Amino acid sequence: MTSQLPLTPTPDVVETPKATQYAKMAADELEIQNSLSSWRVRREVVIGVVSLLITFTSAGLILGFGPLYSLLIAEGQWSELCDPNEPQDGPTCARQEVHLQYVFSAPFQCLSIANAAFGLLVDIVGPRACVTFGLLISFLGHLLIAYGTSTVGMGYSIIAGASMLAIGGYGLYLCSFQFVQLFKRQGFLSAAISGLFNASGYVFMLLHIHGVTRKSFFTFYAVLTLVACVGCFVLFPLRSLTQPSAHYTLSGFSLRMPGIVKPHNVWPVLKPQLKRPDLWFFALYFGWISTFLAFSGGAIPDVIFQNAGSDTAAALNYIDYVHPLVSNSSFLFTPFMGMFIDRFGFRLSFAVTSVLILLFLGFLNINSLQAQIVTFLWYSLAQGFFYSLQFAYVIVCFPVEVYGSMQCFIALFSLSMGFLNYIFTPWAQNTLKGDYTWVLVMFAIPVVLSFFCLGLIQETIPASARVPKSDDDEHLEKKLSVA
DSSP, X not given: OOOOOOOOOOTTOOOOHXXXXXXXXXXXXXXXXXXXXXXXXXXXXXXXXXXHHHHHHSGGGGGOHHHHHHHHHHHTTTGGGSOTTSOOSSSSOHXXXXXXXXXXXXXXXXXXXXXXXXXXXXXXXXXXXXXXXHXXXXXXXXXXXXXXXXXXXXXXXXXXXXXXXXXXXXHHHHHHGGGGXXXXXXXXXXXXXXXXXXXXXXXXXXXXXXXXXXXXXXXXXXXXXXXXXXXXXXXXXXXXXXXXXXXEEOOTTOOOOOOOOOHHHHHHHHHHHTTOHHHHHHHHHHHHHHHHHHHHHHHHHHHHHHHHTTOHHHHHHIIIIIHHHHHTGGGGTHHHHHHHHHHHOXXXXXXXXXXXXXXXXXXXXXXXXXXHXXXXXXXXXXXXXXXXXXXXXXXXXXXXXXXXXXXXXXXXHHHHHHTTHHHHHHIIIIISTTOOHHHHHHHHHHHHHGGGXXXXXXXXXXXXXXXXXXXHHHHHHHHHOOO
């Protein structure tokens, strides 16, 4: 008896013939997934392996900007841009500082490019192809950082290399959320996985191990990325997972390619989602906060030097150790953030996120080196809540069949707004002479206004939108289950 797998129940999903055909194609691909190898593992093992991959090879590596920043200063990168007669309050001049901050802000903006590109591609070619291609990009990025110098091509190879880490590593990070579908309760797990993105920021602290050079570190990491690429080829599924299951069949070394989903087959599922006001609010909110986090992340080392005054040694200790340790600690909090989302819903979670962002803005403007420890803590909490919301809201409130397309749509707003940082950073350095007050006030105003739009946010999937399953549907799901 022939049956069709229903679309993931979410508000305003219309089961048109093409949309149902698309869902049926995903079901067929799942049956193919089970035939790729004899390696069947428990879902907890898969999540454990994926967690290690995210920690050591995801785009979160760029969050370890502090140690890389001080290393580039020690090497004298972009110091040739400084005017010998220009007064300096710290170890860098304004033009040098702009380029150093680009090493963070440009890759951070590339997270949006990667989110858009891989978000669309994962729905078309599947997670396995996306992750493999992404880690190959990361491999090239590590080599560019290893061998780049500011005296050749204005040092854009270093910035480009860091940007490639962001693009390639984000493909792995984004596709890793596919495995959340193996579990029924997804808010907690989504938040926990998103926190590992920040844990990656600890890796660059290894740059300050005695005897480690930029060239040796990033060359080693290029090789490590290739090894991870092979592991991901074995691990990740051909197409997106759509059902909970206690076990999962690895793809193995099978060279089978996934069925390519044409964009016009995705459109019937995607179209009703684009009419939802909560999507448009979320995209604008996400884009603006992402732009602010990119700006502030690049500015924090400069803020530390300003607050340290003549105590350069203390400033370097904060940049190399205190800043990365505290600012990237959100992985400690994200599991609880996931529990908060599951318990109190999305609307209150959005409100808490906005409060944390505003507190971080305020603490960043305090002229005290010791107070910056609190700033780093709020930075960690704000990022943790923000990115937990990003993935949990999309996974829970939108059809899984267009998960990647939803991420793509949201990322386009972040990408567009992110270009503003190429105005804000030179403005803060060259015009405002390193005074960030007015820039921070400008960032705060839309965040305050967002409180008036929280009514657009959905708490959870309404019960009226849940589609009861027929006996045939349940029979088909058991047949296709990877358990």
